[in-house]
Amino acid sequence: MALLPNPIVLQRADPYVLRTDDGYLFTGSYPLYDRITLRRADRLSGLQAAEEHTIWRKHDSGSGEMSELIWAPEIHRVDGQWVIYFAAAPTTEIDQQADTFQHRVFCLTCDDADPITGTWTERGxxxxGMDTFALDATTFVYTDGRQYLIWAQQDLAIEGHSNLYIARMANPWTLETEPVMLSKPELDWEKIRFIVEEGPAVLKYDDRIFVTFSASGTGPEYAMGMLTASADADLLDPASWTKSPEPVFTSDETVRQFGPGHNSFTKTDDGRDVLIYHCRNYVEILGDPLFDPNRHAYMGLIEWAEDGTPRFGTPQMATRFTPATTDVLPSDGRLNVDESL
Structure with missing residues (x-):
């Protein structure tokens, strides 16, 4: 089987890819955490070489909201409008009570045809309804035609740094319903180094809807979990959702890929489902892991079991040079790479 051309973008954690009529749009956490960028390419393998455009910068340091640590932007198309969700903090200091940074979720919108050259408006x-650490918002439009938001947020009454919540939206920056907690870290694999569920992503297939998420610390223990609901269920009812007891995507030391997660989903031109995720290729991190830039964006093809459950396989080996690489490559140096993607 041919390998995929990976990584698709170097040094971009929390990758998000949106397939449009004009190609693939890519965004992710910029290593300086000070801006939101977009790049576009006809193929996933072309995103690394694509020109990167800064479409928004953080406010001046110390000026309040949206002035520090810009994390995990996502770009969506909702009712003909471009929407970006991201997390930002007013300071780089830790909230001592919550033992977390002070992030909240923010929204930008653009009404122009091209999100790269268009004008973006801050929606704040x-x-x-909860004034606590919040991040990693994602959105989807359900079969009822309504927009939903899923995000991660801390509840100080619950052990851990963040749980997953869902709400229906009145518009892209306003909740219509009260937040409902879908899941919290309670399994052993979700509580290694950090007690956290974050980075939700939505995948729809046949008569079911899947929400993947990432849990534990951001080292090799970082892994993906999954929630499942029927497509005709009440998505605002926690009883509609079932959590897989084991992680569905984990580190693979044999190909030197560690801490896969904070994923998104897209499709190939011929309709195959693609997992987009980040990974590191080493475990010995010098200094603060938050400022280690070498989480690269990768892709993997999703297979579907007969029962309609996604199979994510294992992280792909690197087929392109990566900084500080220790990847295991064939001894003759030749790689059978599927460049069609």
Missing amino acids: KVDT
Whole structure:
């Protein structure tokens, strides 16, 4: 089997890819955490070489909201409007009570045809009704034609740094319903180094809807979990969702890929489902892991079991040079790479 051309973008954690009529749009956490960028390419393998455009920068340091640590932007198309969700903090200091940074979820919108050259409008903070650490918002439009938001947020009454919540939206920056907690870290594999569920992503297939998420610390223990609901269920009812007891995507030391997660989903031109995720290719991190830039964006093809469950396989080996690489490559140096992607 041919290998995929990976990584698709170097030094971009929390990758998000949106397939459009004009190609693939890519965004992710910029290593300086000070801006939101977009790049576009006809193929996933062309995203690394694509020109990167800064479409928004953080406010001046110390000026309040949206002035520090810009994390995990996602770009969506909702009712003909471009929407970006991201997390930002007013400071780089830790909230001592919560033992977390002070992030909240924010929204930008653009009404122009091209999100790269268009004008973006700040819609401010998405008020979730809880004034606590919040991040990693994603959105989807359900079969009822309504927009839903899923995100990670801390509840100080629950052990851990963040749980997963869902709400229906009145518009892209305003909740219509009260937040409902879908899941919290309670399994052993979700509580290694950090007690956290974050980075939700939505995948729909046949008569079911899947929400993947990432859990534990951001080292090799970082892994993906999954929630499943029927497509005709009440998505705002926690009883509609079932959590897989084991992680569905984990580190693979045999190909030197560690801490896969914070994923998104897209499709190939011929309709195959693609997993987009980040990984590191080493475990010995010098200094603060938050500022280690070498989480690269990768892709993997999803297979579907007969029962309609996604099979994510294992992380792909690197087929392109990566900084500080220790990847295991064939001894003759030749790789059978599927460049069609």
